[in-house]
Amino acid sequence: MPPNKKKGEMEGIDHRMVKVNGITMHIAEKGPKEGPLVLLLHGFPDLWYTWRHQIIGLSSLGYRAVAPDLRGYGDTQSPESFSEYTCLNMVGDLVALLDSVAGDRETVFLVGHDWGAIIGWFLCLFRPEKIKGFICLSVPYKPRNPKVKPVEGFKAVFGDDYYICRFQEPGKIEEEIACADPRRVLRNIFTGRKLGPTILPKDNPFGANPNPNSENIELPKWFSEEDLDFYTSKFDKTGFTGGLNYYRAMDLNWELTAPWTGAKIQVPVKFITGDFDMVYTTPGIKEYIHGGGFAADVPNLQEVVVIEDAGHFVNQEKPQEVTAHINDFFKKLQDKDNNKSF
Numbered sequence: 493m494p495p496n497k498k499k500g501e502m503e504g505i506d507h508r509m510v511k512v513n514g515i516t517m518h519i520a521e522k523g524p525k526e527g528p529l530v531l532l533l534h535g536f537p538d539l540w541y542t543w544r545h546q547i548i549g550l551s552s553l554g555y556r557a558v559a560p561d562l563r564g565y566g567d568t569q570s571p572e573s574f575s576e577y578t579c580l581n582m583v584g585d586l587v588a589l590l591d592s593v594a595g596d597r598e599t600v601f602l603v604g605h606d607w608g609a610i611i612g613w614f615l616c617l618f619r620p621e622k623i624k625g626f627i628c629l630s631v632p633y634k635p636r637n638p639k640v641k642p643v644e645g646f647k648a649v650f651g652d653d654y655y656i657c658r659f660q661e662p663g664k665i666e667e668e669i670a671c672a673d674p675r676r677v678l679r680n681i682f683t684g685r686k687l688g689p690t691i692l693p694k695d696n697p698f699g700a701n702p703n704p705n706s707e708n709i710e711l712p713k714w715f716s717e718e719d720l721d722f723y724t725s726k727f728d729k730t731g732f733t734g735g736l737n738y739y740r741a742m743d744l745n746w747e748l749t750a751p752w753t754g755a756k757i758q759v760p761v762k763f764i765t766g767d768f769d770m771v772y773t774t775p776g777i778k779e780y781i782h783g784g785g786f787a788a789d790v791p792n793l794q795e796v797v798v799i800e801d802a803g804h805f806v807n808q809e810k811p812q813e814v815t816a817h818i819n820d821f822f823k824k825l826q827d828k829d830n831n832k833s834f
Contacts, residue, residue: 503548509567510560512588513581518567519560519589523551528826529597530818531590532559535606535630536735537681539566539726541719542605545811546818553819555601558593560585562608564734566726574662574740578748579614586615590622598622601822605629605807607738616759617752625760625825627818629807630771632763632781635789638753642742655690658697659739665697666732672698674732675724682715682723685803687773714809757790762821764814766802795821 505522520540530550532543540559547557561568563585564577571577594600602623604612609631616623637645647657659665669677677698692698711717763781765772772778780786787793797817802809 504551505544505547510589510592512592513584515563515569515571515585517560517563517569517585517589519558519593520547521556521558521593522547523556524554525556525595527551527554527556528822529556529558529594529600530822531586531600531602532557533586533602533604533608533611534559534562534565535604535608536738537678537723537727537732538606538608538735539723541722542805542808543603546603546807546815549811549815550818555819555822558589560589562611564730564737566730570730570734574737575744577734577737577741579611579618579741579745580748582611583615583618586611587619587622599624601825602626603629603818606631606804607735610634613757616757616761617755620757620759623759624829625762625822626757627762627764627821629764629814630766630769630804632771632777632786633757633790635755636746636749636753638750641746644743650689650691653691653693655692656739656742658692658694659736662733662740665692665736668697669732674727675720678723678727679711679720682720682805682808683712685768687768687770689774690770712809714811715805756788758792760792760794760825761790762795762797762817763793764797764799764806764817766799766804766806766809768801768803769806770804772798 503522505520507518507520510517510519518540520543532540532546534540534542540561543557543559547559550557563582564570590600599622602612602615602625604610604626606629609628612626612628613633616626640648643657643660646654650657652658680698711720763786765781772781781796786796799806799810799813807814
């Protein structure tokens with residue numbers, strides 16, 4: 493058994509498999525069964541493990557924290573076709589998961605990072621009555637543009653080598669990751685601090701001919717060799733295709749969500765990002781977040797937090813700060829509900 497799994501068990505994180513929407517999903521959970529439920533959604537290339545600090549921290553505050561490996565990741569099943577990774581599949585998985593774990597709770601709290609944030613937006617859009625409040629990390633809401641498909645739009649703005657464009661051809665980027673060494677790729681993704689849009693040159697996208705001393709560069713304090721071992725062991729087992737299929741279904745999502753063109757997010761939202769986040773530093777994003785566009789699309793946006801000296805994986809880099817922000821927002825919503833009942 494890997495050392496980190498032993499650590500998780502020592503901390504009392506429970507693991508089990510749940511049948512949802514035609515697949516078997518692995519979830520990690522901790523906290524009193526009667527506590528307010530917080531659903532934690534990871535991104536790419538990630539796992540339930542990204543929330544290890546929040547699971548411990550939130551459960552100690554009385555919450556029931558539940559973090560799944562999403563469809564295509566970790567110990568959850570991975571359908572083969574990218575057409576089985578649409579927003580409808582994902583939200584269907586989560587609705588079934590909540591039916592299984594939420595008990596008598598009519599609403600739950602939601603936290604999402606990266607692709608987990610995108611799926612969180614879809615869940616709030618499709619089933620707002622299930623969500624008491626949403627904390628979004630890194631990726632703001634992006635309303636559907638009826639005039640252009642997503643991949644075509646990204647290509648026009650950032651070029652053919654923009655990472656989302658490069659992820660589209662099945663099998664191609666998987667081969668490039670294998671050539672570059674998956675462990676090195678994961679190490680670079682989690683610890684990199686490159687700002688702005690991610691470009692993957694076709695000649696050497698992941699550093700296939702890297703500095704021979706790169707493995708000797710010390711990891712940041714927030715991400716240990718043990719953490720990297722855990723991620724590497726899981727992606728060595730599953731590969732990256734499941735996670736990449738989310739990107740390959742983006743244009744299909746655009747087609748499926750035509751009925752929601754112009755729809756706004758109505759649930760209470762708090763947005764958190766790091767000041768060195770590659771999404772936050774992409775041209776146009778800061779202006780959208782701080783210039784009124786974000787608040788117009790998300791009328792119940794209650795707070796925007798930019799954490800200093802943090803990159804994309806802000807929940808891992810600044811775990812105590814992020815957990816405190818989560819608790820503060822959800823406690824305010826609970827207090828507001830309690831005051832309404834009097």
